[in-house]
Amino acid sequence: xxKLLTTSLLGATLIAGAVQAQDAEQLRIGVxxxxxxxxxxxxxxxxxxxxxxxxxxxxxxxxxxxxxVVQAWDGIIPGLMARKYDAIMSSMTINDERRQTVLFSDPYxxxxxxxxAADDSGIDAVYPQTLEGKTIGxxxxxxxxxxxxxNYGDVADISRYTTADDLVLDMDAGRIDIAFLDFPVGKSxxxxxxxxxxxxVGDMISEPAEYFGEGFGIAFRQRDEDLAERFNEALATLxxxxxxxxxxxKYFKNHE
Amino acid sequence: MEQLNAWFTDLLxxxxxxxxxxxxxxxDGLVTTVQLVFLCLVLGIxxxxxxxxxxxxxRPWIKWPIxxxxxxxxxxxxxxxxxxxxxxxxxxxxxxxxIFWVVFKQAFYxxxxxxxxxxxxxxxxxxxxxxxxxxxxxxEAARAYGMSKPLMxxxxxLPSAFRRALPAYGNEVIFMLHASxxxxxxxxxxxxxxxxxxxxxxxxxxxxxxxxxxIYLCLTFSIMFCFRKLxxxxxxxxxxxxx
Numbered sequence: 192x193x194k195l196l197t198t199s200l201l202g203a204t205l206i207a208g209a210v211q212a213q214d215a216e217q218l219r220i221g222v223x224x225x226x227x228x229x230x231x232x233x234x235x236x237x238x239x240x241x242x243x244x245x246x247x248x249x250x251x252x253x254x255x256x257x258x259x260v261v262q263a264w265d266g267i268i269p270g271l272m273a274r275k276y277d278a279i280m281s282s283m284t285i286n287d288e289r290r291q292t293v294l295f296s297d298p299y300x301x302x303x304x305x306x307x308a309a310d311d312s313g314i315d316a317v318y319p320q321t322l323e324g325k326t327i328g329x330x331x332x333x334x335x336x337x338x339x340x341x342n343y344g345d346v347a348d349i350s351r352y353t354t355a356d357d358l359v360l361d362m363d364a365g366r367i368d369i370a371f372l373d374f375p376v377g378k379s380x381x382x383x384x385x386x387x388x389x390x391x392v393g394d395m396i397s398e399p400a401e402y403f404g405e406g407f408g409i410a411f412r413q414r415d416e417d418l419a420e421r422f423n424e425a426l427a428t429l430x431x432x433x434x435x436x437x438x439x440x441k442y443f444k445n446h447e
Numbered sequence: 448m449e450q451l452n453a454w455f456t457d458l459l460x461x462x463x464x465x466x467x468x469x470x471x472x473x474x475d476g477l478v479t480t481v482q483l484v485f486l487c488l489v490l491g492i493x494x495x496x497x498x499x500x501x502x503x504x505x506r507p508w509i510k511w512p513i514x515x516x517x518x519x520x521x522x523x524x525x526x527x528x529x530x531x532x533x534x535x536x537x538x539x540x541x542x543x544x545x546i547f548w549v550v551f552k553q554a555f556y557x558x559x560x561x562x563x564x565x566x567x568x569x570x571x572x573x574x575x576x577x578x579x580x581x582x583x584x585x586x587e588a589a590r591a592y593g594m595s596k597p598l599m600x601x602x603x604x605l606p607s608a609f610r611r612a613l614p615a616y617g618n619e620v621i622f623m624l625h626a627s628x629x630x631x632x633x634x635x636x637x638x639x640x641x642x643x644x645x646x647x648x649x650x651x652x653x654x655x656x657x658x659x660x661x662i663y664l665c666l667t668f669s670i671m672f673c674f675r676k677l678x679x680x681x682x683x684x685x686x687x688x689x690x
Contacts, residue, residue, distance in 0.1 A: 332647020350554070350634040351644065361634075364537035366552055 216255040219276035220246055223264040227375055228442040229282040241442040245299060246280045246409075248434055252425035268292055271412060278418070279410040286405070294413045296422045298406030303395035303443060304335050307377045308369040309362075310388045317369075317393040322347045328358045328367035335371045338402040355380050363387050374443065395443065464649050465658070469641075476641030477662060479555075483637065484627050487559055488620060491566035498567065499574030500600065513571065520568035526629045528565055533557040533633045554633045562630075566623050573619060577612035578604055610681045617674035621667055638662055 222242065225231035230240035238259050250257035260276045271279050271293065282302070285295045308314050314321055323346045329336040331351035339349055350367050352358040359380045361367050370377065374395060381389040397403050411419045429435045455467045502513045520528065536542055536551050550556045581604050589599040631640030642659035646652045 331643060336644075337648060351636070351640070352634060353632065360534055360537070364534075365543045365548075366537075366554075 216253075218250060218255045218257045218278065219260050220257055221260050221262045221267055221270055221276040221279045222281040223267055224261055226282055227379055229375065241300070241438060242280045242282060244438045244441070245429070245435065248429055248438065249422055249425040252428055253421045268410070271410060277411070277415070278422070282407050283410055284404060284406070285408040289410070292413075293410040294415065294419050295408035295410055296419050297426060298408050299426055300439075301397035301400075301403055301406035303374045303397045304338070304371060304403070305374045305377055305395045306369055306371055306392040307362075307381045307389050308392050310390045312368060312392075314369055314392055319343060319346045322369065324348075325368040326350055326366065328352060328362060328370040330355055330358065330372065330376075333373070334402050334404065335373065338396075339371050341402075359384065362389075464645065464651050464654050469645050469648075472636070472641040472644060473638070473659070473662070476636055476638040476659075479635060479640075480624075480627055480630075480637040481666075483555070483559060483562065483630060483635070484620075484624050487562035487566055487627075488623060490559075490563040491570050491623075494563070494567040495570035495574055496605075498571040499578060502571055502575040503578055517568040517571050520565050521572065525561065525565050525626050526632070529558060529561040529629055529633060532561040554630075554635045558630045558633060558635055562623065562627065565626070566619065569619050569622075570616065573612050573615045574608060576615075577608035580611060581607060613674065613678050613681060617671065617678075620670055620674070624666055624670065625663070 222230050222238070224238065224240075226240075228240055230238065230242045233239050238261075243259065246259075247257060260270075262270045262275065264281075267279055267281060267283075268289070270276060279293070283289070284302075285298055289295070306317050314325070319342070322343055326348045327339055327343060328350045329339050329352070331353060336349075336351060339347075343349070350358075350361065352361070355372065355376050358367070358370055358372075362370055362381065363386055369392065370381065372381075374391075377391070381387070382391070397406075409419075409422055411422075426435075452467060455470070498513050498516075501509045502517070504510050533554065536547075536557065542548055542551065585603055585607065586599065589603045594602065627637060628639040630637045631643055634640075636644070638659050642655045646655040649655070
């Protein structure tokens with residue numbers, strides 16, 4: 192009798208659990224902070240950023256409850272394999288090397304690069320004609336360097352710096368007229384700097400893929416194909432209904 | 448030119464790294480390195496000769512400032528001197544509006560200034576040592592002829608001092624060539640700059656840097672060869688007889 196009771200109780204608990212899971216699926220997503228404006232903490236400690244907001248919107252779309260798990264970059268893929276979380280959404284560039292380990296969603300953003308110049312530089316658009324004879328600063332060997340070298344190498348001088356900080360020093364000194372950088376890097380070093388007044392010039396650039404890569408994707412365990420598919424559908428919906436653009440504008444609006 | 452280009456492309460077919468395009472980078476780098484090193488050496492000698500003479504002066508207000516200069520420039524790394532000249536000058540207020548900005552805006556001239564001051568300091572010490580080592584007999588003989596000090600310097604001391612300084616100076620030239628590799632940290636596309644660029648673009652450190660090492664080796668050997676020839680000619684009187 193007692194045994195029967197235990198068994199039925201256990202059964203009841205299991206059923207209850209299953210029902211709850213159908214109600215709102217629990218998902219955990221791994222993220223490495225900070226990388227402004229993709230993922231970072233507000234001064235009061237709350238996680239925010241483009242990835243976080245887009246991720247939450249996608250979770251809502253697939254009717255899941257998402258919890259963010261902060262994990263250092265070194266261990267972010269092993270953490271996924273060890274089931275510490277079910278997905279990684281942390282500005283992870285899609286490439287073939289990672290594809291062997293994880294399953295990627297469709298790219299949800301191509302990290303934009305942008306042109307930065309002093310607000311009194313007189314450069315208001317970026318074409319080979321407007322940059323003729325100017326000095327362009329880039330970080331050596333980055334995709335921005337490759338893009339500028341191939342497209343503007345004939346008309347402008349290109350100064351290549353080892354670090355973004357060296358570049359900013361020369362920008363402040365007036366040695367370079369315009370810089371082409373990863374937008375997050377340029378934002379934190381130039382737009383948010385107190386020493387100079389810098390603005391972005393022209394549109395952000397993330398095409399062609401030959402230079403700018405496949406973009407960032409959400410990583411899943413290989414066998415979670417269904418989950419990846421649901422996220423892809425959610426992304427498509429958000430891109431259609433304008434939510435995506437809203438979030439994009441919020442974090443990547445031009446600073447004029 | 449087009450034929451040459453086609454020939455190159457044929458030669459390099461299937462090689463992802465050494466295309467005509469990247470070899471162009473290396474060529475520009477070679478030109479920049481040779482220009483930079485040659486100019487700084489010429490300017491360095493021009494500065495070093497009067498400084499070496501002054502360094503041996505008996506007057507303390509001439510001797511000590513020169514000693515301080517060579518001490519400071521030989522006692523600090525060239526990289527630091529380059530940083531100071533390149534990034535340091537921009538902290539002088541209003542330099543951007545002064546006439547000096549023409550010189551300091553580009554990376555080439557600050558590097559040239561730093562390199563010149565550095566090699567001039569070493570060359571001064573080399574020449575000073577050679578002047579000090581002039582045989583007493585030669586000086587006494589010159590005095591006996593009634594030569595004035597400037598004439599003695601011009602006719603007796605300097606010519607023989609230059610000859611004696613030649614081997615040490617040859618080393619300084621080679622050191623300067625090697626030291627010029629630091630120019631790439633201030634955005635100059637010298638040989639090392641070209642190699643770093645190719646490395647960063649193709650993630651091929653070994654190919655990029657070993658190729659540039661071979662170019663440096665060739666340069667070094669040509670410099671050594673010239674100095675050996677010069678030494679053979681100018682130091683003929685010091686060789687053992689009959690060999």
